[in-house]
Amino acid sequence: MHAWPASEVPALPGKGRDLRIHDTATGGRITLDPGPVARIYVCGITPYDATHMGHAATYNAFDLVQRVWLDTKRQVHYVQNVTDVDDPLLERAVRDGEDWTELAERETALFREDMTALRMLPPKHYIGAVEAIPGIVPLVERLRDAGAAYELDGDIYFSVDCDPHFGEVSGLDAETMRLLSAERGGDPERPGKKNALDPMLWMAAREGEPSWDGGSLGRGRPGWHIECVAIALDHLGMGFDVQGGGSDLAFPHHEMGASHAQALTGEHPFARAYVHAGMVALNGEKMSKSKGNLVFVSALRRDDVDPAAIRLALLSHHYRADWEWTDQVLADAVERLARWRAAVSRPDGLPADALVEEVREALADDLDAPAALAAVDRWAARQSAGGGSDEGAPGLVSRTVDALLGVAL
Template sequence: MRAWNRPEIVSVPGESSAPWLHDTKTDSLVLAQPLDAARLYVCGITPYDATHIGHANTYLAFDTLQRVWIDAGFRVHYAQNVTDVDDPLLERATATGVDWRALAESQVELFRTDMEALGIIPPNDFVAVTEVIDEVSAAVALLQDAGLAYPVPTDGAIAGADGRIAEDLYFDIHAAETRTDWTLGDESNLDAASMLRLFAERGGDPGRAGKRDRLDPLLWKAARAGEPAWESSVGAGRPGWHIECSVIALKELGTDFTVQGGGSDLIFPHHDMSAGHAQALSGHPLAGVYSHTGMVAYQGEKMSKSLGNLVLVSRLRAQNVDPRAIRLALLARHYRTDWEWTAAHLDEAIARLTAWSAAFGAAAIEGASSGATGISAPAVLGAAAVTASSAAPTGTAATLVDSLRLALRHDLDTPQALRLVDDAAAGPVDDPALVNRAVSALLGVAL
């Protein structure tokens, strides 16, 4: 599947290094130091109701991570899935009377358009689940042959082309814990009661009769009437949720890749189970660092498709909101925090963009090159920006760039990075062109 056009990423003079990133597994900051290329997997969308601000917040966080790696001289290999066949998508298609394939295709295209407008670096491998059905079914067969998957009697299953009626297949957590180095809860650090609650809330079926453990996740769903299904060695059906990401990540990135990313709502069960599947298939850990973004709320509730309280990037763009302002509104909150979107955040971002453009845009660069002094941004950021006089001391752009790099290497501290640029915009800077390049390269905002 094609992704979207890559934004231009300019180089910035000076040197940087790998970032320290919060690791959910250890609840600590760890050095996200690539051994070869920086290998990143970020879980993608289920393509309906795309792209809301919560989506954008997650992909912008890992866009920032990529920019820090690139600035430090690392090559980045980034993979992302699209869950283009799943129960929620099929339910939405049925409810709206749209073919599920057409719904997925239209929403993926909208997602591409939004990501490109926001200047998000695209994945090298943008993979739809429907493109790897054979690989997923082969992986499920391997798990079954190894005694790590088992069938559960399935009402309503229908025969495939070979006349065989398959059964739903489940991952055996206890067997995997016994035969591999993975243990349930390794990645999430949750107690049993929390895992059971989240499993039920996030697509699991703890009450399913015939399962060996209430938390055992579905690997392969047997074919049902009126639902999409594919022929395979494990019977006609389609993939479960967690196994798809395990297979795509292993296929595109290999084992022990640098960072597994996604929203905090994926910590359990998705990332925990995906890690277990990958360990069982490969004998190696899935990733070195597990990094998660906070949830964005709106109107008092977590922004979610099920609640329908969505702020869509496409709607903001249709209202002629500058995508750079959307980006700045998101960067103003630390990627790991939970926060609530309001119109005031967007107003603040528009004011910030105006101030930065005045201080470091084309006119400021031209003025500096012609020998003008005392160039400063208008006071549109309240206390964050004070109009500088011609007598104000001139800031050093190189020092600002060093400070930006330091802030971003410390767990992607974009709020601090924005404050640094705000301060610089309030007074004369010796090299606005250098600041312009740094803001473009590190924060993805072209002035």
């Protein structure tokens, strides 16, 4: 599966700072110090609906991670999946009387268009769950043969009790895990499971649903968590730098994935940092497909909203914050974009070397994009008052905003 085209990232003078970021597993900030190649895995979409602002906010956060790393002169090895077969996708296809593969392909294509418009840097590897199945089957067989998985009515379940580190990613108690498991795709009430929290690794073929040859597992399809584990281990290996996604993925998805990988390899941790973006709400409720309260990137683009303004609206909130999308949020972003563009359109201006360092410091400090925006606001306000004579300043500001914030002025 192919990703989307990369926009050019301008080179800036000097060198960026190492990223200090909040790690869900430890509950505090850690300084990431990758080697020459920084490794990141971000969980992708289930393509049964277009990109909404909650998606966009999540991918914007991890786009900033990439940009901070690139500014430190590192290479970035970024991997993202597409869950192109799953219950919600199949249910939507049945509801709409559409072939599930056509639905997945159309929505994935629209997602690529949205990411391109928003200038999100693409992953090096963009892998669908279906194409990963040949690599998933042997992992499930290994877990079963090692006693870390068991069969129940033809389905294969992972035993969370086999991983002594289970629970360390989310830090939740068992009852909270049980409640969230029921809400987020698990089946804690199924009779016969060794532990109510045990997640499915391989679902035996159901009538009327797609299935694949699973070798000794029989025909079926993979569970949600093992999909990402297989892709991450194949392309990044254990101990990669950042596992990313929305805060609703901390449990069960990232918790279960870490345990799968740790049981497979005998190593710990799966990822050095677990980084989670906040939720975006609309009309007082989390923006989600199940609620239908969505603002789509593609719809805003069709209404001729500048993608740079959409990106500024996302950047105006700290990535870990839960916030609400409103017309005023977008209006403020449109106005900010106009001010910035006016400021850099002058032939000269106030020196901007200090601004570059302010933006770098803000982003290195747990991706504090609002502080970075405020720094550019101050430069733009002084610029509008006149008095500067540095002919290179407007261009340097434009390159800084592009390179570090992904906004083209």
